[in-house]
Ligand SMILES: NC(=O)C1=CN([C@@H]2O[C@H](COP(=O)(O)OP(=O)(O)OC[C@H]3O[C@@H](n4cnc5c(N)ncnc54)[C@H](O)[C@@H]3O)[C@@H](O)[C@H]2O)C=CC1
């Protein structure tokens with residue numbers, strides 16, 4: 001049996017965590033041979049609810065669950081953490097864009113970035129789920145100057161999974177037939193699901209769909225899927241968001257499948273002309289616990305226009321939180 005690793009989860013009494021924690025503890029995220037210690041962070045008024053969640057985790061008798069820490073102190077929750085899933089943040093309601101949450105949520109990520117910088121493992125892998133995820137990840141990253149910026153990522157895997165499911169359904173296939181999906185940019189309504197490099201049954205996806213359907217139905221459906229869930233469910237996506245967080249961390253830690261890639265919001269190194277330092281979603285291949293941007297993809301005018309629009313939005317969000325970026 002391997003030595004246990006420390007997994008910090010914030011917002012641990014919230015609705016996403018109620019799906020997420022049980023799957024981490026059962027080995028879905030890091031493998032069935034990797035014991036975990038869960039280090040759970042909540043705000044003080046939610047500690048009682050958190051206690052109930054921890055009781056349920058105990059009651060599952062998960063063989064891989066080597067310990068549970070519960071705290072309202074970020075320095076306790078992030079202490080020596082090898083992984084951190086930053087979920088704790090306010091969700092949006094009907095009629096809001098995710099960036100409307102910036103004011104409410106941004107301060108959380110500057111405080112948590114500082115705490116991570118101070119007490120977490122130097123090799124920590126951070127996934128930001130709380131919205132607006134990309135800019136919150138940027139805030140956390142910039143407040144953790146002693147940690148490699150590559151270790152701060154934002155979740156666009158839910159968009160990636162949605163894009164695969166919508167495409168498979170349209171073509172009468174299953175998600176198993178879909179490879180090399182790409183989400184570019186922001187986890188927002190400007191994100192760009194790109195079918196030009198995607199393959200269905202080994203053949204180019206863009207060539208298998210009608211351009212009108214792609215531009216006018218598919219892209220808006222993927223972009224607006226979060227809002228559609230809020231409208232239907234009366235609350236934002238939770239189980240599917242937790243599932244995507246598991247997928248993101250598993251790919252990063254254990255590697256992507258041969259001949260395929262995933263979408264991750266990561267620190268831009270200037271690839272594809274995207275401003276350096278933004279947390280932008282790119283197609284990535286993961287190996288040995290590290291990610292690499294897939295290089296050399298051709299970008300046509302249709303794609304460039306959309307990649308730039310979502311980049312511009314991210315630059316605006318960054319400028320709106322300048323005061324939180326040391
Ligand atoms: N990136 C993505 O694809 C997705 C992101 N989200 C976002 O994830 C976030 C969480 O969503 P839900 O779990 O549905 O919300 P929720 O409201 O059910 O849970 C959030 C939890 O965070 C806690 N919290 C608030 N401030 C905190 C702090 N400073 N430290 C620790 N915990 C804190 C709250 O007490 C609450 O228990 C929202 O911002 C939502 O918009 C949701 C779905 C997908």
Ligand SMILES: O=C([O-])CC(=O)C(=O)O
Nearest residue numbers: 092131158226227236237
């Ligand atoms: O739409 C929201 O606010 C929640 C979310 O990020 C998603 O479901 O993609």
